[in-house]
Amino acid sequence: MNAKEVAELSGLSVRALHHYDEIGLLSPKRNAENGYREYSEEDLDKLQQILFFRQCGFSLERIKKLLSNPRFDRAGAFELQKKHLMLEKERIETMLGTLERTLKTIKGEDSMSQRERFKGFDFSYNPYEEEARQLWGDETVEKSNDFIASKSDREKKDMEKVLDKLFRELAEIRDEDPDSDLAQEAIDKMYKVFNESFGHYYSLESFAALGNMYVMDDRFKENIDKYGEGLAEFLSKAMQDYADRQSEG
Amino acid sequence: MNAKEVAELSGLSVRALHHYDEIGLLSPKRNAENGYREYSEEDLDKLQQILFFRQCGFSLERIKKLLSNPRFDRAGAFELQKKHLMLEKERIETMLGTLERTLKTIKGEDSMSQRERFKGFDFSYNPYEEEARQLWGDETVEKSNDFIASKSDREKKDMEKVLDKLFRELAEIRDEDPDSDLAQEAIDKMYKVFNESFGHYYSLESFAALGNMYVMDDRFKENIDKYGEGLAEFLSKAMQDYADRQSEG
DNA sequence: ATATACTATGACGTTGCGTAATAGTCAAAT
DNA sequence: ATTTGACTATTACGCAACGTCATAGTATAT
Numbered sequence: 001m002n003a004k005e006v007a008e009l010s011g012l013s014v015r016a017l018h019h020y021d022e023i024g025l026l027s028p029k030r031n032a033e034n035g036y037r038e039y040s041e042e043d044l045d046k047l048q049q050i051l052f053f054r055q056c057g058f059s060l061e062r063i064k065k066l067l068s069n070p071r072f073d074r075a076g077a078f079e080l081q082k083k084h085l086m087l088e089k090e091r092i093e094t095m096l097g098t099l100e101r102t103l104k105t106i107k108g109e110d111s112m113s114q115r116e117r118f119k120g121f122d123f124s125y126n127p128y129e130e131e132a133r134q135l136w137g138d139e140t141v142e143k144s145n146d147f148i149a150s151k152s153d154r155e156k157k158d159m160e161k162v163l164d165k166l167f168r169e170l171a172e173i174r175d176e177d178p179d180s181d182l183a184q185e186a187i188d189k190m191y192k193v194f195n196e197s198f199g200h201y202y203s204l205e206s207f208a209a210l211g212n213m214y215v216m217d218d219r220f221k222e223n224i225d226k227y228g229e230g231l232a233e234f235l236s237k238a239m240q241d242y243a244d245r246q247s248e249g
Numbered sequence: 250m251n252a253k254e255v256a257e258l259s260g261l262s263v264r265a266l267h268h269y270d271e272i273g274l275l276s277p278k279r280n281a282e283n284g285y286r287e288y289s290e291e292d293l294d295k296l297q298q299i300l301f302f303r304q305c306g307f308s309l310e311r312i313k314k315l316l317s318n319p320r321f322d323r324a325g326a327f328e329l330q331k332k333h334l335m336l337e338k339e340r341i342e343t344m345l346g347t348l349e350r351t352l353k354t355i356k357g358e359d360s361m362s363q364r365e366r367f368k369g370f371d372f373s374y375n376p377y378e379e380e381a382r383q384l385w386g387d388e389t390v391e392k393s394n395d396f397i398a399s400k401s402d403r404e405k406k407d408m409e410k411v412l413d414k415l416f417r418e419l420a421e422i423r424d425e426d427p428d429s430d431l432a433q434e435a436i437d438k439m440y441k442v443f444n445e446s447f448g449h450y451y452s453l454e455s456f457a458a459l460g461n462m463y464v465m466d467d468r469f470k471e472n473i474d475k476y477g478e479g480l481a482e483f484l485s486k487a488m489q490d491y492a493d494r495q496s497e498g
Numbered sequence: 499a500t501a502t503a504c505t506a507t508g509a510c511g512t513t514g515c516g517t518a519a520t521a522g523t524c525a526a527a528t
Numbered sequence: 529a530t531t532t533g534a535c536t537a538t539t540a541c542g543c544a545a546c547g548t549c550a551t552a553g554t555a556t557a558t
Binding site for chain 1: 337351370
Binding site for chain 1: 535536
């Protein structure tokens, strides 16, 4: 499917589709001969998800992260989106009420408090943002960024050395099943190194979230995948499994 | 009422209120001593209107023009806004349906065409824009601006001379009733001068819209009111009446 | 009198595209 | 065979509606 067709189908403009490609939100395959974009079934699927989330008021950057998060699940997304739409419907009904009452107030048949006159308009706060965080988490990203930023150059170099060695070892087993004993032992070591190296303790939850960060945040993903294609994905899954195992047992 | 209070009431940010003041959309009086903004009852009234129109997808610039248009009436606005909200509600219901069906399709309990999968998302086109134009009109503004821009300096000077004479005459009767015979005769002359002077024919509708432009567009209003305070208002009404009369008879 | 909460203006940044400008591609009609 | 029309690409600048500082003045409570 070409750009025009997708545009007509979705109600977006072709420029918007280009934009989504530019920012890496939806990058369809290209025709090798002419470089034209070719949207597959999967792309359309993803686009629908994007539109739903956009309707929920998420930024494109945020949607990108959500969809690329390996912990993301469609069922949860559907629940979230449904909840949003129902609230949205309620808000509109509230506004319709406000509208009717305002009309009557003008005619002198009714009277309203100032607060009542603006009922239904407040849509600055996004409650789904919080819910999405809890569902698929990523608050540790900023936390960790802050931590790194707080270190001296000397400390950073030490950290890099330790991490370099660690990631090389991990890269060698990146084709194993993330849930295998071999992988889990390596992750156990990783968990300990992390807690020793970085003056602060990682809870299992934070550790899992950190794994998420490896695939969600491009800056991390790129650096990690330098040790081997797919390492970031492997680590993300293995770390999640590790956290699940430890907290259960 | 100060900025913070209005912000909390309306759900807007203080910065947004500043912005509305900057662009001349909502400029409350200032406290003479400290320069603080002080929002009156009328300002809150206007703000509510602004929020309703914004909800309908109008740009702030557009809202500004609508509200400053003398033909603007609240009853019409309410109808428009109500219509919008009901459509919006319908769209949400459509999207909820799309959402449910998509979920079922994933489970394999249903199947959808591509077109169905995107039902409810298309909100690029704004049907109210057209309706608003018909209610209160202003498309001739740009048309006329383009026309003026296309003329040579020589032609512009000629135009100015003719208009200068015309407006001086009109300014003398600006206190008459716009619907009076005296006023209407003058407007008839004006209509003929316009059609002769500017190489293109003004339909009655366009002529009336042009009158509107005189009060809506600040650049025109200022120039016209130089001939006499209130001339723009007078012309706007008289031209509208003229158009109504001619098209009836 | 100083902390806290508000206010002002100015200026630059951001999101999500729109709008050309320029150039290449493809299919159909001449 | 080429011209036309509809499509595609990339590059680049533009814009609305604010957000986000920075800086500075004001009000008021402790």
